[in-house]
Amino acid sequence: NAGVTQTPKFQVLKTGQSMTLQCAQDMNHNSMYWYRQDPGMGLRLIYYSASEGTTDKGEVPNGYNVSRLNKREFSLRLESAAPSQTSVYFCASSRRTQYFGPGTRLLVL
């Protein structure tokens, strides 16, 4: 089992560019999550999906959109990247306990 996988591992964007972060899990979990991690702030929830076909906003959803493509995959899209979105992004999936992917480091210039 690969667990939770994320692509890409690292990305540099210019302000205004768009990109999609991909996440997949092979644990047959219903729930999936996107977080961002910034120094001194812990992890903050961007969006989550309780099950295939449903998504809900978390604590910091502005500037992001998500798609739950199927039970395995949950993507995060930045339509017009801003320097404030420079962060490390983590995807997680759960059935009572959350398991995390390795993260995507995003730098917006």
Add this chain to the structure above:
Amino acid sequence: AQSVTQLGSHVSVSEGALVLLRCNYSSSVPPYLFWYVQYPNQGLQLLLKYTTGATLVKGINGFEAEFKKSETSFHLTKPSAHMSDAAEYFCAVSVESNFGNEKLTFGTGTRLTIIP
């Protein structure tokens, strides 16, 4: 709504000494409590969790934590620190959900440094 406070953003201990990382939570309903560890440039790995039952929970790598309802605490301990324990540690809380999507609320993390 629930919240988590981790006391001390940086903790340093000598190799072989006791590790104590503090976590206090706030929740209006019985909480589920978690400790995660993050090594440099990696994702979060579950150390241990408390859901119900025994209040002393043992985890991986010799860590354990005790749920104390009266003190609303879930401190993480390890009797003897090892150099490999150097990492960032996050405490998190969630509550049981009918929908199965237990959203976690994280503390801001404690960076543990081990002094040789």
